[in-house]
Amino acid sequence: MKHYQIAVLAYPHSLLSAVYGFAETFELANEACKETGLEIRITTHILHEADLKKDLDTQSHYHAVLLPPSLHKASYSEKNTDINDFLIAQHQQGAILCSACAGAFFLAYTGLTDKRQMTTHWALEGLFKERFPQQAMDTSKILINQGDVISAGGMMSWMDLAMELVQVLTNANIVRQLGKTLVIDTGKREQRYYQQFQPNFDHGDAAILTVQHYLQGHFAELQRTESMAALAKLTPRTFLRRFAKCTGFNPNEYLQRIRIQTACDALEQTTLSFESIALQVGYEDVGSCRKAFQKIMGLTPSAFRQRFVSPSPH
Template sequence: MKHISVLIPEGETSLSNIEATYKMFTKVNEALERAGKLPLFKVQLIGISRETTLSNGLFTIKPELDIRDDFKTDLVIIPAVHGDIVKILTANRDLIPWIIRQHQAGAEVVSLCIGAFILAATGLLNGKSCTTHWLMAEEFRQMYPEVNLMPYKIITDEDGIYTSGGAYSSLNLILYLVEKFAGRSIALLSSKIFEIDIDRNSQSPFMIFNGQKEHDDEAVKKAQNFIEHNFQQKITIDQLASMLCLSRRNLERRFKKATSNTTMEYMQRVKIEAAKKSFETNRKNINEVMFDVGYTDTKAFRMMFKKITGLSPIDYKNKYNRVTEAA
């Protein structure tokens, strides 16, 4: 039987992560027992102490075990946490060496949503790929530059380390683990019971690009503002460099360092974000929106739109257009 440790961090923790994780694995056990088979999982809540009060004071969780107890586990699950990340990591510093020891003893480790910050603090993600909520992507990159962040992903799986994207995409990772440990048929049954799309693999359609301006490079901010106010026009990198009295090479280097995007990538993302908003709010057709945001090549527009959002322009319009829905 596989022992699963669902951690209960100090502070404001996602109750939905904890409850859904516990329920999905225990429901698998129930389904197996109804089929005359032995249960596969033993799921226990593990805390820093035997009682954790969430920061809002409304809920108290009483873990069955705490990290001082002597037990062996096979899978450690870190739920999402909320609030000031530095304070969260400080409050949960005792979890870090415990997670490392469990991994060294053979346990696999899972982070759900923003729980990736606790996992990354262990160093176990260094040199590996991971995902987290797209809203926290820039803060994560700044804190953990040695981790290969893939914020468009729903799930990453590398050398026994698993991560999930934002919010309820954690259910997709738990379902993925159910399939890995219990088989496809049980996973399909679970997906139907919990009404989870078993094959969803990207959080790109949900991402909102607000520009990465959490930096102190004023020249790059001027370039970003110029792009955002003139994206319908043809803007060249040489034009931006000349405007800022920088060499092209210097601008490219500073832009990438400040925003994690090349200048050209930033231009494309600004254009596609404008196209998304247009598709959501009006009745314009694909070509009209394409021209509005500065594209003239239909094929290039469709390819870039799908690369960034995970959907074709027509699929995005059909899915999110408010005018169509109201009609």
């Protein structure tokens, strides 16, 4: 019989539904293992901050350590020395370090993820990049498994993380059984399906902000760099540099994001055809709009509408 010991860190303001959800998911996985005769069992240890030093002193060893999402920025905005030391010690003993949503901050503070790609909640990407500029990050992904580091994106991605760890410790058959028991989709998803474009207006550059406000109301019109630079009262070269610094995009990319987000809203809120929507948001070529939509959202327009719009009752 193979026994795996899993630690879930219930740090202050962590999402308790995830903390106890991990434990319950692994217990259900144990039941599935029993039913199929698989000689594997998973034991979950819920650890609070007070437990970490004791575990360091006794040199407890876990096969995986899980960091759930958080409800408050204060809990992950600064390095927590006890958690940091615990994570480093466990990783050195071979533990898989796992995070969901804001839990990624705790892993990044250790420096152990510098050569690993990670994900976190798409709305935390700006803060994460500001705090860890050298960290490879892809928030389009719900989950990224780098072997010794597994990270998951959104607030509810702890479920994806739990299922991934069950897959790592058992097999695909147990995951499928677990999915049926929990009535959840065990197929691959991407975080960008759910991502919304939220422009950054809080950068302090009044000239660029003037252009951003203008684009919010004129995104369907043809926009030239020269005219936007003139609106900002900057030379085109200076405008492009400052615009990219403030928004993270060049003007064309930024405009495309506004248009595609508006198209998403229209697909969800109206029954208009995608052809009509494409024209309304500023694309003369529907094919180009469709291509841009799929590149940014990871779904075709029809698949997006099917996923997020409930069918009308007959």
